[in-house]
Amino acid sequence: MAKRLARALRACCFFPLIPAVQAADLPDYQRNSAWFTDGDSRVETRAVESRRDKTAKNVILFVGDGMGISTLTAARILEGQLRGEDGEENTLSFEEFPYSALIKTYNTNQQTPDSAGTMTAMMTGVKTRAGVINIDSAALRADCAGSKGHELNTFLELMESRGKSTGIVSTARITHATPAATYARSPERNWEYSADGDCKDIAAQLVEMEFGDGIDVILGGGRRNFITTDAGGKREDGRDLTSEWRQRYDGEQQAQYLQSGADLSALDLTATDKLLGLFTSSHMSYDADRVATGADEPSIAEMTSAAIDVLQKNDDGYFLMVESGRIDHSHHAGNAYNALHDAIAFSDAVAAALDRVNLDETLILVTADHSHVMTIAGYPTRGNPILGKMVTNGADGAPLADAGAAADGLPYTTLSYANGLGYADLDDETDADARYDTAADTGRKDLSAVDTQAPGFHQEALVPLGSESHAGEDISLHAIGAGARLVQGTLEQSAVFHLMVGATGLPVTAE
Ligand SMILES: [Zn+2]
Numbered sequence: 065m066a067k068r069l070a071r072a073l074r075a076c077c078f079f080p081l082i083p084a085v086q087a088a089d090l091p092d093y094q095r096n097s098a099w100f101t102d103g104d105s106r107v108e109t110r111a112v113e114s115r116r117d118k119t120a121k122n123v124i125l126f127v128g129d130g131m132g133i134s135t136l137t138a139a140r141i142l143e144g145q146l147r148g149e150d151g152e153e154n155t156l157s158f159e160e161f162p163y164s165a166l167i168k169t170y171n172t173n174q175q176t177p178d179s180a181g182t183m184t185a186m187m188t189g190v191k192t193r194a195g196v197i198n199i200d201s202a203a204l205r206a207d208c209a210g211s212k213g214h215e216l217n218t219f220l221e222l223m224e225s226r227g228k229s230t231g232i233v234s235t236a237r238i239t240h241a242t243p244a245a246t247y248a249r250s251p252e253r254n255w256e257y258s259a260d261g262d263c264k265d266i267a268a269q270l271v272e273m274e275f276g277d278g279i280d281v282i283l284g285g286g287r288r289n290f291i292t293t294d295a296g297g298k299r300e301d302g303r304d305l306t307s308e309w310r311q312r313y314d315g316e317q318q319a320q321y322l323q324s325g326a327d328l329s330a331l332d333l334t335a336t337d338k339l340l341g342l343f344t345s346s347h348m349s350y351d352a353d354r355v356a357t358g359a360d361e362p363s364i365a366e367m368t369s370a371a372i373d374v375l376q377k378n379d380d381g382y383f384l385m386v387e388s389g390r391i392d393h394s395h396h397a398g399n400a401y402n403a404l405h406d407a408i409a410f411s412d413a414v415a416a417a418l419d420r421v422n423l424d425e426t427l428i429l430v431t432a433d434h435s436h437v438m439t440i441a442g443y444p445t446r447g448n449p450i451l452g453k454m455v456t457n458g459a460d461g462a463p464l465a466d467a468g469a470a471a472d473g474l475p476y477t478t479l480s481y482a483n484g485l486g487y488a489d490l491d492d493e494t495d496a497d498a499r500y501d502t503a504a505d506t507g508r509k510d511l512s513a514v515d516t517q518a519p520g521f522h523q524e525a526l527v528p529l530g531s532e533s534h535a536g537e538d539i540s541l542h543a544i545g546a547g548a549r550l551v552q553g554t555l556e557q558s559a560v561f562h563l564m565v566g567a568t569g570l571p572v573t574a575e
Pocket of ligand 1: 179393396534
């Protein structure tokens with residue numbers, strides 16, 4: 065009898081037997097809350113995005129060098145605060161993307177990675193050692209002979225050799241580790257203008273690129289590695305690679321070599337097939353420095369826009385890599401101000417790309433290569449300046465007595481570093497690297513009279529190091545457009561290559 069009743073209950077319906085307690089309707093004030101409507105529209109956007117075509121004709125890979133999660137959070141708050149908002153509710157352009165994943169960044173020989181090994185993973189699908197560019201982990205760093213037979217080919221080279229157009233943009237030297245890993249093979253990342261043994265330096269590899277007809281758009285810093293010592297450069301082999309690059313296309317394509325932001329603004333991009341812009345001798349300026357000094361350099365958004373304008377003339381599609389190289393450098397110097405301002409400029413570059421592409425045929429990926437040891441600490445009140453000192457407010461909104469002081473009675477900043485050069489007050493100096501002129505000064509300082517929001521303030525650090533270090537936690541990958549829905553979960557960094565291959569359907573062997 066009991067068994068038969070149980071069977072009957074299973075076959076029929078439990079619900080009518082359970083008395084209704086209370087209908088779970090959501091009250092108006094809940095459904096009309098800004099948090100509620102905002103979440104609703106974001107999920108709706110995601111539903112639209114999930115119906116997009118899987119196959120991408122074009123891929124744009126944005127890499128914020130050293131742009132860890134804490135940098136993203138702090139940069140989004142600063143961007144909102146620069147507009148007069150509290151800041152926490154703001155989102156950077158790519159934080160609106162519907163798909164994201166966490167990325168494990170370690171190198172084959174290091175728990176905390178460097179940019180050469182991490183970009184090799186993204187561009188080739190194979191992780192390798194720190195300091196090594198597109199050479200697999202069987203070879204040792206800086207061993208030219210040992211690197212032979214271990215060279216890896218890149219996603220950019222695959223795209224170029226399949227008839228697509230290709231471009232690279234960086235605010236660092238265009239021969240620096242991240243951009244170099246799109247086109248070069250070198251057992252030593254520092255062989256930018258000369259190399260050991262019969263290995264070829266990175267700048268020479270760029271202008272001699274054997275795949276397709278070479279990289280179509282090259283915009284960034286590092287002119288010194290392409291010109292001779294006599295001309296103010298670094299090359300001792302007498303070669304002027306900028307003129308070699310122009311001669312390569314002479315009479316066949318419209319190739320333009322530029323050295324200033326004004327040159328780029330004046331250029332007719334519709335009549336340009338090949339574009340080489342080397343705007344500074346070494347790295348380009350920090351964005352805040354570029355603005356403050358009126359330097360004749362394009363912004364990263366301007367370089368991104370120009371690159372897309374040239375590349376999208378190819379009906380077969382293109383691959384573009386855009387690196388914000390100096391977020392990393394400012395963190396190394398222990399200066400959050402420039403790291404965050406460069407991250408905001410990077411977000412503007414992504415927005416500029418969004419304005420120009422058709423997402424039904426274009427995949428945009430935004431990621432970092434590794435993190436840094438900057439943290440966001442304490443219990444600052446909502447809207448507290450992200451570059452400021454920690455202030456906690458009571459229930460009435462007024463600052464609590466001594467709420468911004470640590471146990472030693474001194475104030476502290478929301479942002480600080482676990483290691484590095486530590487404290488320096490360079491006031492309105494926007495060049496974060498100026499810090500390297502003084503000795504490391506770590507430990508607690510009395511910041512009572514210091515303007516910690518000034519461009520030249522360098523945050524306190526705990527462990528003294530000659531240069532603040534990378535951090536080993538995961539970084540994020542953000543995706544929108546064709547094939548973006550592949551971007552989910554926690555992935556090895558080498559999977560970024562496979563995501564791009566998967567989204568484009570690019571054959572990885574000759575047809
Ligand atoms: Zn670095």
